Amino acid sequence: MKNSEKIENKLLKNLKLCTLPLPHRRSLPFEFYWQNSIFTQEKKRIFTDQWLGLGRADRLMLPGQYEALELCGQALLLIRDQDKALRLYANTCRHRGAKLLEGNGQCQAISCPFHGWTYSQDGVLIHAKEMDKNPNFDFAEHSLIEYDLKEVEGFLFAFIGSESTSLEKQLGDFAKLHKPWALNDLVTTRRQAFEVQCNWKAFLDVFNEYYHLNNVHPTSIDNLYWKPEESDITSGDYASQFGLTSGTGALLEAQQLSALSKMASLTEPWSLGARYSWIFPNMTFAASQEAIWVYEATPISSERCQIRQSICFPKSTTELPDFNEKSLAYYQRLDDAMSEDIIALENQHKGLRNSPSLQGQFSPLMEENVASFSNWYATKMI
Ligand code: FES
Ligand SMILES: [Fe+2]
Structure with missing residues (x-):
């Protein structure tokens, strides 16, 4: 059966706008964040066709x-x-x-x-x-x-x-780009799961953009993040963007004094900021100076997703005598920022649900990972 018989022709036409070069590229049409027929297609094209x-x-x-x-x-x-x-x-x-x-x-x-x-x-x-x-x-x-x-x-x-298919091809230069964080040496110290009333893609979108920070996180983490650098040009099916931070992005503004030691593997500029990476389709993480935190998103339906969150530190950090006490501040930063994000996400979902068919545009620099995903996703779905 042809694609056009599965996804409305109008939507397919609109989806093509997601593959235009920036700055002409449009975001995914709002229907892609709530329609059941789209979810059925995603199961075939996104979730059983990729690692x-x-x-x-x-x-x-x-x-x-x-x-x-x-x-x-x-x-x-x-x-x-x-x-x-x-x-x-x-x-x-x-x-x-x-x-x-x-x-x-x-x-x-x-x-x-x-x-x-x-x-x-x-x-x-x-x-x-x-x-x-x-x-x-x-x-x-x-x-x-x-x-x-x-x-x-x-x-x-x-x-x-x-x-x-080939995972090596899917990941491309992922290992090379993330080498400074010595990802193999990290230990998971907390893992938890929760559900959010939004489409799985919306969750991953918000984690990967800087544009919402001053509206959604004005007193918790916004002041930590500088304007990011341009996203990296990657050879795999992933997007990644690095930006400098004041102090560490892994702690709330008010708890910067609880910082643990930086990863020994990091040199400048990586030791002065955070990298946000999105491995398409469903896993994303932030690599900061002391820790990484990882999210896996899976759809429960077109309008609800389950999120699994992990935070990981170098093994040497977990062996420090004050690790248990200081790690609590890291967990609190994740929980507080996530509570703020969930309010924003569930509000966004209510707004785009059954709305007129619209497509936004991307803010240059501040939403580059989201724009990369939209392009990748549209290419898979067309
Ligand atoms: S033993 Fe498993 S379903 Fe019967
Ligand atoms: Fe956020």
């Missing part, structure tokens, strides 16, 4: 440690096996489909709560009561469905579509 960010690998270090998570409506299970390899399965029993595990934890084996089928950590069915009485039953045919999973610079990437 998707799954956050940091170090959060599950011990054999049997797992996290149940959803990605674009698909229930997944991330688990570290006895050989210390991380694996990603459909969180779905091969018997009659029950969800196997919830939340986080550690287990010897994966046992289904419905009828008790049990799988080893490497996904093999090892116990299914009474099934030895079925002469046609073959345990080997009932392993968990496993997806491709890779780790790059401490980040996890999953491919949940049918035929995986």
Whole structure:
């Protein structure tokens, strides 16, 4: 079936305006932030055709440690096996489909709560009561469905579509650009999940632009951020922009005295600012002087998203005697700024929902990562 039969022709025409060179480029038409038919298309073109960010690998270090998570409506299970390899399965029993595990934890084996089928950590069915009485039953045919999973610079990437593409090509020069932050050496010290009443793209947009800072964060963090430099020209499917900060962007203006030591790997100018990067489509992070904080966004519907947030420090920082006390100020900065962003995002959603079909324009410099994403996204959807 042709695209035009799936997305209205008028919208497709408007989407082409998102691929124009700056400064002619337009933002995504408002329908792309709430219409169900668009969401259906995204599932095919964006979420099963790309490697998707799954956050940091170090959060599950011990054999049997797992996290149940959803990605674009698909229930997944991330688990570290006895050989210390991380694996990603459909969180779905091969018997009659029950969800196997919830939340986080550690287990010897994966046992289904419905009828008790049990799988080893490497996904093999090892116990299914009474099934030895079925002469046609073959345990080997009932392993968990496993997806491709890779780790790059401490980040996890999953491919949940049918035929995986090249992650190396998708990431391009990502590792080179972020080398100063020694991302492989970072340790996750807090991870949390929450939901926001907005489209998943709107959440990632706001994290990546400077334009809202003085309206939305006037007394919390706005004064920390200088005007950013131009976005980097990257060779992969990601956008990145660096800007200098007064003090550190990782703490509230009022709590700058709680700063922990800067990452030892950083030299100037990187030690004097923050880099905001967006790995298309669904993962973004800020790399500051002392820490990075990462967001994975996944749609629950076209109008609601789930966000998973992690904050990570160099291992040496986490071993400092005052780390536990001082890290609280970092967590507070994330929570306070996020509360302000959520108010802005949910207000934006109410405004664009069922509105006339409109497309904004981008402020040069202040919204460059958002403009890059809009271009990338439109190219995938047209
Ligand atoms: S659905 Fe899992 S054992 Fe029946
Ligand atoms: Fe913000």
